[in-house]
């Protein structure tokens with residue numbers, strides 16, 4: 233049994249990871265901050281991670297085997313609006329966590345993002361030099377560097393995922409479902425490509441990698457590249473919604489504040505070689521997302537906070 237200390241447990245990734253992993257073969261202690269986890273079935277605490285000594289105290293109190301750092305300022309537009317806070321949470325905090333995990337000899341899995349690249353070419357490998365476009369992306373890149381320099385044995389996972397959140401609107405996939413189910417039109421960017429991975433598949437991979445002696449940067453994104461427009465259409469088809477409600481548009485005409493990278497497709501050859509198998513396929517992941525919806529998981533997860 234591995235004991236994971238999971239930060240950001242009230243967020244999209246942390247909560248889904250905790251629900252998928254705790255009480256099966258492994259144990260999770262979750263750390264939320266401003267969102268109390270009123271009804272969660274796993275052990276959880278509240279902590280503002282940027283406060284002095286908090287990270288050390290969490291490690292000393294809970295003695296985890298693996299520190300899974302999901303907490304971040306992950307809203308791209310909020311980072312543009314408050315770059316100082318983004319710097320503190322996304323860039324400086326990971327270095328503090330890296331140093332503390334190194335000191336205590338705890339395995340660290342740090343979650344980063346595909347958005348460290350500007351998306352001009354796509355199919356990026358771990359050897360390609362990142363060139364972030366936004367405050368969010370620059371601060372996440374600085375966080376990666378801080379982790380690797382404080383703790384070279386840490387694993388840095390660059391991810392892109394979708395799933396159901398407690399907030400009900402944290403992932404693009406949820407927004408497609410929410411709008412299409414209500415018969416509302418949505419924009420789908422035809423010129424922004426990415427490799428979305430189901431959050432359950434990512435959670436499984438994170439457990440698998442935490443048990444291996446992997447360190448350094450690894451790309452852990454979906455096996456299939458597609459535009460956000462195509463992603464919306466695949467969701468609409470799976471859920472039986474009217475796909476014509478998704479309007480194909482260019483991101484240039486979207487009015488979004490922070491710059492978005494057009495081709496955020498990443499090579500996953502390194503992680504596949506390390507694991508010795510392929511990554512889960514998109515169709516299987518989408519089926520899991522749909523099955524959760526049919527079982528009411530999207531309502532259950534909202535009831536936990």
Ligand SMILES: NC(=O)c1ccc[n+]([C@@H]2O[C@H](COP(=O)([O-])OP(=O)(O)OC[C@H]3O[C@@H](n4cnc5c(N)ncnc54)[C@H](OP(=O)(O)O)[C@@H]3O)[C@@H](O)[C@H]2O)c1
Nearest residue numbers: 240241242243244245264265266267280281303304306345
């Ligand atoms: N969402 C995506 O599609 C995506 C794509 C690529 C990479 N990522 C990365 O994946 C990770 C998880 O993202 P997410 O979408 O799950 O984020 P999220 O839903 O926005 O959740 C963020 C979490 O971080 C916690 N947090 C923020 N500041 C904190 C602080 N100062 N102290 C303690 N906790 C703090 C929040 O706690 P409270 O809410 O309790 O305050 C919340 O639990 C992030 O590293 C993000 O950069 C996300």
